[in-house]
Amino acid sequence: MNSTAPLLQVEHLTLDYRLPRRRLFAPPPHHRALDDVSLTLARGESLAVVGESGSGKSTLARTVLALERPQAGRVVLLGRDVFALPADELRKLRRHAQMVFQDPYGSLDPRRKVGWIVAEPLDALEQGVESAERRARITETLQSVGLQSGDADKFPHEFSGGQRQRIAIARALITRPALIVADEAVSALDVSVQAQVLNLFMDLRERLGLGYLFISHDLAVVRQVADRVMVLRDGRVVEEGEVEGVFRAPQHPYTRALLAAVPRIGVPRRRITAAP
Amino acid sequence: MTLLSVRDLSVTLETPEGPAPILEDVGFDLAAGGSLGLVGESGCGKSMTALAVMGLLPERAVATGEIVFEGRNLLALPEGALCKLRGRRLAMVFQEPMTALNPVKTIGAQVAEGLRWHLGLGRGEAEARAVRLLDRVGLPRPRFAPGLYPHQLSGGQRQRVVIAMALACDPALLIADEPTTALDVTSQAAILDLLAEVAAEAGLALLLITHDLAVVWQNTRSMIVMYAGRVVERGGTHEVFARMAHPYSRGLFAASPGALDAVLPPGRRLAAIPGLVPDPLHRPAGCVFAGRCPRAAADCLPAQPAERRLAPGHAVACLHPHLEATPA
Numbered sequence: 001m002n003s004t005a006p007l008l009q010v011e012h013l014t015l016d017y018r019l020p021r022r023r024l025f026a027p028p029p030h031h032r033a034l035d036d037v038s039l040t041l042a043r044g045e046s047l048a049v050v051g052e053s054g055s056g057k058s059t060l061a062r063t064v065l066a067l068e069r070p071q072a073g074r075v076v077l078l079g080r081d082v083f084a085l086p087a088d089e090l091r092k093l094r095r096h097a098q099m100v101f102q103d104p105y106g107s108l109d110p111r112r113k114v115g116w117i118v119a120e121p122l123d124a125l126e127q128g129v130e131s132a133e134r135r136a137r138i139t140e141t142l143q144s145v146g147l148q149s150g151d152a153d154k155f156p157h158e159f160s161g162g163q164r165q166r167i168a169i170a171r172a173l174i175t176r177p178a179l180i181v182a183d184e185a186v187s188a189l190d191v192s193v194q195a196q197v198l199n200l201f202m203d204l205r206e207r208l209g210l211g212y213l214f215i216s217h218d219l220a221v222v223r224q225v226a227d228r229v230m231v232l233r234d235g236r237v238v239e240e241g242e243v244e245g246v247f248r249a250p251q252h253p254y255t256r257a258l259l260a261a262v263p264r265i266g267v268p269r270r271r272i273t274a275a276p
Numbered sequence: 277m278t279l280l281s282v283r284d285l286s287v288t289l290e291t292p293e294g295p296a297p298i299l300e301d302v303g304f305d306l307a308a309g310g311s312l313g314l315v316g317e318s319g320c321g322k323s324m325t326a327l328a329v330m331g332l333l334p335e336r337a338v339a340t341g342e343i344v345f346e347g348r349n350l351l352a353l354p355e356g357a358l359c360k361l362r363g364r365r366l367a368m369v370f371q372e373p374m375t376a377l378n379p380v381k382t383i384g385a386q387v388a389e390g391l392r393w394h395l396g397l398g399r400g401e402a403e404a405r406a407v408r409l410l411d412r413v414g415l416p417r418p419r420f421a422p423g424l425y426p427h428q429l430s431g432g433q434r435q436r437v438v439i440a441m442a443l444a445c446d447p448a449l450l451i452a453d454e455p456t457t458a459l460d461v462t463s464q465a466a467i468l469d470l471l472a473e474v475a476a477e478a479g480l481a482l483l484l485i486t487h488d489l490a491v492v493w494q495n496t497r498s499m500i501v502m503y504a505g506r507v508v509e510r511g512g513t514h515e516v517f518a519r520m521a522h523p524y525s526r527g528l529f530a531a532s533p534g535a536l537d538a539v540l541p542p543g544r545r546l547a548a549i550p551g552l553v554p555d556p557l558h559r560p561a562g563c564v565f566a567g568r569c570p571r572a573a574a575d576c577l578p579a580q581p582a583e584r585r586l587a588p589g590h591a592v593a594c595l596h597p598h599l600e601a602t603p604a
Binding site for chain 1: 317318431460461462463464465468469472487488489490491493494495517527528529531532533534545546547548549550552
């Protein structure tokens, strides 16, 4: 692993989804989900990607983790081009980048115990971990997200939504990654629990030096967890910058429209003309 | 004039483990043309309150108390009489427009359905009215022909169709249960604008259910905060926000990232409320919030605190409320 390389470099990523064929002999139409997207993320840095549904933010998350293959562009994780690696090398690289999904109800297998769920990435990505070490890693990881070692023997249904999201985070942490991609990771949670999980993200970052790619539609959340923010619209980057700068003085009209639409306590509602 | 008056509403759900109290002694008034926000987290009873008013509680639920709407107690009405009110005088907008709409019927036919059913209009007239209603909610022809199907529309456009259906028979009360939670922030703003507009135009009362404090602040004149099936604080929206007196209200406010107008300094954290909402089968005898409350004392535990008035139109069910202003 190249230790001077940035955590993540995304260069000119373009990705088309094939749409259903309209005519038998004509080529099928495409939808451009990502259009020339570039970004750099340093170790320990937190970058938020915001945009509305269909803006390509989840596609970007999936492509960064090599779950989608782009038509053009590169994803360089820790100095290695993920789409140029042979399969076994890519698998070794995967333990350095893990994902937390939105729905803590849908992302955990209801028939598996928490210990198994949390250890699954370890079992899949790191060969030859001894069972004593495996157990120690499960305990250590559960404790790092505020759960107890005894929770390993329970099933997901015994936990509330916020605790399930902790399990999902533990599962992402067990391979000791340098990058966490969080796709709407707190959107399904209630406000008080959302604050607990956001605080956990901030703690983990300070403790473990994690870098985050934080995908969210919620601008208020983004402001609290990210150093920089990138605004996507129709697969294109329309604005990028330090969080405070973008929130205080958004440059692009679309960013301004997005920010103006966020309801705020103490600020009377202004009629806005929504982007069509 | 009071349009809707809910008194001592309690709802109990039969479960295999015994009866679960879902709502306990919920009460509020809503004036004709007024707007009331219902806030709280999942499981606090917001949606159950809405379903009780609509007469759509699950069959295993038993409701006691009174829901007086236009002078009649809805809990005592037979189903036939309720059917005549629902969609006619009482209308509801749900969170998920895709499930609220029938995927195999055109949007024009769905908007016209209530007109034909409740008002007995003929097909032609109902469809002409449906076209006008769709136009009113921002779906004008020819782009949005009444022959379109729900899947041909975006989420925000579908929610507009649901609002057109709700408005069709000129109701007196519109209940909107998380109407914008499934939408993008720009669509959310447009839908809230639309709701405020049509409510003002038609003089209809709005019962807005949401978990988003900022949405309540911007869109309602009065509000109630619910926790674990009870009303813990009520009052004029701006009064309640100025002095979030119940520790739960204040906790919710402090935990909302949107309540902060700047970034937290490094090392600082959002104010999370520790613990969880108690489940209905195991609610404590005393104050339901005591287990999570930073101000709880011994006197909170024996009995549920009665509601006390702090100011005209501002009441709180707490023995140790915050009396100082909400920190900015």
